[in-house]
Amino acid sequence: MATRPDPVLPADDAARALSRDLLAATHAALSYLEPETALPAISRIAFGLDPAGVPMTLISALAPHSAALRANPACALLLGEPGPKGDPLTHPRLMLQARAQFIAPDDPNRPTLRDHWLAHHPKSKLYIDFADFSLVRLHPVSALLNGGFGRAFRLSPADLT
Amino acid sequence: MATRPDPVLPADDAARALSRDLLAATHAALSYLEPETALPAISRIAFGLDPAGVPMTLISALAPHSAALRANPACALLLGEPGPKGDPLTHPRLMLQARAQFIAPDDPNRPTLRDHWLAHHPKSKLYIDFADFSLVRLHPVSALLNGGFGRAFRLSPADLT
Numbered sequence: 001m002a003t004r005p006d007p008v009l010p011a012d013d014a015a016r017a018l019s020r021d022l023l024a025a026t027h028a029a030l031s032y033l034e035p036e037t038a039l040p041a042i043s044r045i046a047f048g049l050d051p052a053g054v055p056m057t058l059i060s061a062l063a064p065h066s067a068a069l070r071a072n073p074a075c076a077l078l079l080g081e082p083g084p085k086g087d088p089l090t091h092p093r094l095m096l097q098a099r100a101q102f103i104a105p106d107d108p109n110r111p112t113l114r115d116h117w118l119a120h121h122p123k124s125k126l127y128i129d130f131a132d133f134s135l136v137r138l139h140p141v142s143a144l145l146n147g148g149f150g151r152a153f154r155l156s157p158a159d160l161t
Numbered sequence: 162m163a164t165r166p167d168p169v170l171p172a173d174d175a176a177r178a179l180s181r182d183l184l185a186a187t188h189a190a191l192s193y194l195e196p197e198t199a200l201p202a203i204s205r206i207a208f209g210l211d212p213a214g215v216p217m218t219l220i221s222a223l224a225p226h227s228a229a230l231r232a233n234p235a236c237a238l239l240l241g242e243p244g245p246k247g248d249p250l251t252h253p254r255l256m257l258q259a260r261a262q263f264i265a266p267d268d269p270n271r272p273t274l275r276d277h278w279l280a281h282h283p284k285s286k287l288y289i290d291f292a293d294f295s296l297v298r299l300h301p302v303s304a305l306l307n308g309g310f311g312r313a314f315r316l317s318p319a320d321l322t
Contacts, residue, residue, distance in 0.1 A: 007223055027249035029239045031192035031203040034258075040201055042192040042237040044254050044307070062168055064305075076203040078190045081242060087284050088188035093205050097195075123248050144225075146205070 015153040022094040029078040035071040053161035061132040069100040090148040098138040176314040183255040190239040196232040214322035222293040230261040259299040
């Protein structure tokens with residue numbers, strides 16, 4: 001088998017800037033562990049940032065990933081959408097490994113987080129205050145930016161804000 | 162807390178037809194376990210079907226999910242892209258839990274699978290025969306179709322072909 005050098009590069013300013021662009025996404029794919037089976041599972045989630053730039057989502061207790069993240073907060077996110085043209089694998093995407101932190105209904109920060117979320121996701125006003133919906137911070141643990149074939153960069157959480 | 166009925170419905174013909182439409186995707190998000198940490202991880206992969214309708218991908222040994230799937234073939238796939246308009250969570254998507262099966266270079270079925278893949282992914286002709294690339298079948302174990310808020314359906318592998 002042919003060998004090639006490790007394709008993952010250290011982050012540079014261009015990689016940090018592209019990652020911050022991808023963090024402006026309004027949705028993401030979420031990888032998590034199914035609590036009953038410990039098998040990997042996947043969902044689409046709404047996505048945004050809190051006022052400090054920490055990734056955040058709004059989820060219903062009816063969604064399978066809600067109980068899963070309460071049982072095990074380890075998860076991963078994929079941001080960045082290929083669009084209709086060209087090879088989908090040449091389009092940049094950001095993979096984050098993260099830990100979920102549910103915001104309690106009586107958390108003193110919730111009103112600020114709620115207003116910030118609604119400013120970027122106005123349609124969620126219809127359901128954000130339902131009792132089964134929770135805001136959840138997704139604290140990044142590690143990040144990998146893939147800018148297309150042979151252009152992968154390892155980023156730290158500090159590179160993302 | 163308000164209670165509502167379980168939103169997951171049994172599959173009907175419309176759900177099966179929509180799922181087959183989503184299986185025409187050319188890329189997917191892949192949820193898998195990182196072998197070193199057992200943490201959930203996520204990647205974008207190329208996606209297609211084999212001649213029998215079984216999901217398939219083409220991956221490089223340099224991609225982190227390649228070693229992960231060889232160590233633990235349990236994975237999950239998300240198919241269906243929101244596009245630029247409307248609430249991304251109202252766009253249909255299909256979640257599959259699956260098991261990966263690598264096709265060996267000398268597998269007698271590989272030439273047929275290779276030609277079928279190239280017919281649907283002509284740009285991969287540039288690298289499909291590199292020694293570090295493998296075709297991988299992703300055998301569905303279970304499936305969940307989400308057709309928008311309150312429209313989720315549980316499907317069996319037989320519903321998908």
